[in-house]
Amino acid sequence: MAARRKARRRRKARGRAVPSGGGLLLGLLVLAVFWSRIWVYVVVLAAVAAVGGLGWWLWRTDRLVRGRDREWRRQDAVAAGRRTLAEVDGMTGTEFEDxxxxxxxxxxxxxxxRVxxxxxxxxxxxxxxxxxxxxVVQCxxxxxxxxxxxxxxxxxxxSKVHFGMDVAVFVTTTRFSRQAMDVVLKNGVIAVNRDLLGSxxxxxxxxxxxxxxxSGQGDATHRARWRTTYGRQKRRRPGRPLRDGPDAV
Known part of the structure; x- marks a missing residue:
């Protein structure tokens, strides 16, 4: 009995089966018969698919470009972090500004x-x-x-007044005199001395x-170590300016 039931089920399944190309032919036949009514929907669907594909391609391209840009910036930041102050001391004035x-x-x-x-x-x-x-930044x-x-x-x-800027920043590879720090504190100048430049x-x-x-440039012990490391500044005659220019060291 079980074998007969299995045989009947197989015959019914074969009777319901559609030939391999029958579904495609049926779909084409329906499309041809009702084309005058559904062609607008077909065109709209194709257009939506095309726009969606284009949008996905643009999104993917943007992600790739942004990813490469982030990686370039990360590598540049790493390279900058490995740059020593000794290398900075060897730069020209223009390179330091850059x-x-x-x-x-x-x-x-x-x-x-850079101006x-x-x-x-x-x-x-x-x-x-x-x-x-x-x-505005002075280097x-x-x-x-x-x-x-x-x-x-x-x-x-x-320069801050001349350019009409909100903030003045002074960046240097050395330190500020006591009188210079008084001007910094009274006028809200951002003073980046050698120690802060290293950070x-x-x-x-x-x-x-x-x-x-x-917040200061270190205590007396720090200043003593500074003089030991870099030497004491040579005294200048009153009114004689420090060396200033791209190659001033």
Whole structure:
């Protein structure tokens, strides 16, 4: 009995089976009969599929481009972090300005451009901080044994007024004199000395450096170590300026 039931089920299944090409022929026949009514829907469906495919391709391309850009920025940040201050000391003034501009861009600053050169009005880099405020940057690549004088900070304040900027930033490879720090604190200048520049170059962000601005340049022990490491600044005759220019060391 069981064998007979299995045989009947197989015969019914064969009776219901559609030939391999029957479904396709039936679909084409229905399409041909009702084409005048459904062609609009078919065209719309094809258009939607085409637009969807194009959108997916654009999305995928954008993801790939953004991914390559992020990887390039990550590698550039790693390379910058490995750059030593000794290498920075060996840069020309223009290269140092380019480095400062690159660090600003790395930290999310916008519209950053280098303006240093003849007639720069004391400004080397201008841009916009991540919070939207405009900034003007003065870059001084001096020998570590040198000291930034107060008049140089006042020159930067003049540039801030000239360019109509919100924030003034002074970046140097050395330290600020006591009188220069007084000008910094009284006028809200962001002073990035050699120590802070090392932190910035190694990955600290510019906004984080602004948070510790004016906190000092170390105690007497730190200053003694500084003089031991870099030597004591040679005394200058009153009114004689420090060496200033692209190749000043």
């Amino acid at each position: 480095l400062v501009a690159a660090l600003c861009r790395r930290d999310g600053c916008a519209e950053v451009r 240093g050169g003849a007639g720069d009005q004391g400004a080397d880099v201008v841009g916009r901080l991540p919070d939207g405020r405009t900034m 001084k690549r001096y020998a570590p044994s040198a000291v930034i004088a107060s008049r140089e900070v006042r020159d930067l304040l003049g 910035w170059n190694s990955g600290a962000s510019l906004p984080s450096l602004m948070g510790v601005n004016g």
